[in-house]
Amino acid sequence: MKPGRFTYHAPTDLRHALALLAEHGDEAKVLAGGQSLMPVLNFRLAKIDHLVDINRIGSRFGRLLIEPTAIRIPALVRQRQVEHSEELVGVLPLLGQALREVAHPQVRNRGTICGSLAHADPAAELPAVMSVLDATFTLASARGTRTVAVADFFQFHWTTALEPDELLLEVNIRRPPPGTVTVFREFATRRGDFALAGVAVVTDCRIAASGVAATPLRLAAAEARALGSTLEAETLAEVEELVRAEVDPTTDIHASAHYRRRLTGVLAKRALADVANQAAEQRGPNHD
Numbered sequence: 001m002k003p004g005r006f007t008y009h010a011p012t013d014l015r016h017a018l019a020l021l022a023e024h025g026d027e028a029k030v031l032a033g034g035q036s037l038m039p040v041l042n043f044r045l046a047k048i049d050h051l052v053d054i055n056r057i058g059s060r061f062g063r064l065l066i067e068p069t070a071i072r073i074p075a076l077v078r079q080r081q082v083e084h085s086e087e088l089v090g091v092l093p094l095l096g097q098a099l100r101e102v103a104h105p106q107v108r109n110r111g112t113i114c115g116s117l118a119h120a121d122p123a124a125e126l127p128a129v130m131s132v133l134d135a136t137f138t139l140a141s142a143r144g145t146r147t148v149a150v151a152d153f154f155q156f157h158w159t160t161a162l163e164p165d166e167l168l169l170e171v172n173i174r175r176p177p178p179g180t181v182t183v184f185r186e187f188a189t190r191r192g193d194f195a196l197a198g199v200a201v202v203t204d205c206r207i208a209a210s211g212v213a214a215t216p217l218r219l220a221a222a223e224a225r226a227l228g229s230t231l232e233a234e235t236l237a238e239v240e241e242l243v244r245a246e247v248d249p250t251t252d253i254h255a256s257a258h259y260r261r262r263l264t265g266v267l268a269k270r271a272l273a274d275v276a277n278q279a280a281e282q283r284g285p286n287h288d
Contacts, residue, residue: 003041003048010053014061014140017054018167022142024050025164031055032076035103035111036119054167061169064088073171079108079116091175094133094182094200098125101184104192117153118168120160120215123194127154128210129184131218132202133173137161140169147172154215176202179282183274185267186210189254196255199267201275209264212249219246222268231276239272240265 011017021028028050029037040046054061054075062076066087073082079099082088089096102108102116102125116126117137135150139162148161155161162168176182186198198210205227207219222242229235249260 001042001044003038004044006048007050008053009050010056012056014057014169015142017052017057018140018142018165020050020052021165021167024052028052028164030115030118030167032115033078033111034115035107036115036121066091067175069175071173071175073113073173075112075114075167075169077113079111079113080105082113083108092133092173092182094129094184094202097182097184098129098200101125101186101188101195101198114168114171117171118160118162120154120158121194122157122214122216123211125184125186125195125198125200125210128198128200128208128216130171130173131208131216132182132200132206133176134206136172137168138170138172139163139166141166145169151218156214180204181275181278181282183271183278185271185274187263187267197249197260197264197267199264199271201268201271203275203279207243207268207271209243209247209268212247212260212264217247219243219268221246226272231272236269236272240269243268 009020011020027048029048031037031051031053032055061074063074064077064085065072071088071092079102082095083099099108113126116124117130120127130150137148137153139146139148141163142165153161181203183201186195188195195211197212200208205223207223209217209219222239225239225242244261244265247261247264249257251257
């Protein structure tokens with residue numbers, strides 16, 4: 001199928017792009033990579049009157065910025081670019097781990113980090129990753145810019161804090177301290193499909209699940225139990241049970257709620273076991 005009729009706009013600078021969004025509001029959608037938007041339009045799951053293609057607004061929006069205290073990912077940075085940045089993956093290995101699970105290389109070649117986050121599919125990998133990294137989001141409009149914390153950005157299925165006239169301009173992530181261990185695990189029935197469930201973990205201790213709620217779900221009870229523990233087998237078993245109690249997924253054609261609940265518990269337990277093993281390797285064999 002093909003999308004319904006719309007007016008195509010190709011602004012050549014940010015000011016023009018924001019002016020178009022201010023003018024057309026709910027009738028417009030932003031095109032960056034198009035890997036989520038175009039299938040929705042092609043299958044007529046949504047109809048728009050104006051398409052604002054931001055790919056010409058400036059090369060600076062396609063450059064990663066790796067700074068001493070933070071990582072900044074502007075609106076046109078492709079997923080493949082992040083996945084293959086040795087410097088960035090060295091600082092934020094969790095992003096590299098998660099991006100390898102996103103669809104297929106052809107999709108990652110065009111898809112953008114900001115585009116995936118703005119689409120806010122609850123089964124996607126990146127929202128959960130940003131949740132445990134405590135990312136912040138810079139939103140821009142003709143009215144100005146504002147910063148939104150990740151906890152406030154994702155609001156419901158495919159729904160974010162973005163207003164109709166706003167663009168997700170940049171994602172900002174604090175640079176983790178040396179020695180931080182991160183793990184991402186998910187399970188999909190076929191490689192490249194959306195996962196039935198996924199779990200992202202950062203050592204201090206932050207745990208988020210994807211695919212089991214309307215937004216990325218921070219697992220507070222499991223975090224509290226794991227924090228400060230040595231992650232022995234007994235602790236991991238308790239965390240698994242806490243995760244199962246915390247998640248409340250729905251049943252669909254791919255899996256039952258019961259299966260997803262058990263799966264998320266297993267993924268969390270295995271991810272924390274990976275964290276414990278990597279932390280032990282960092283300490284070395286002579287550590288008391």
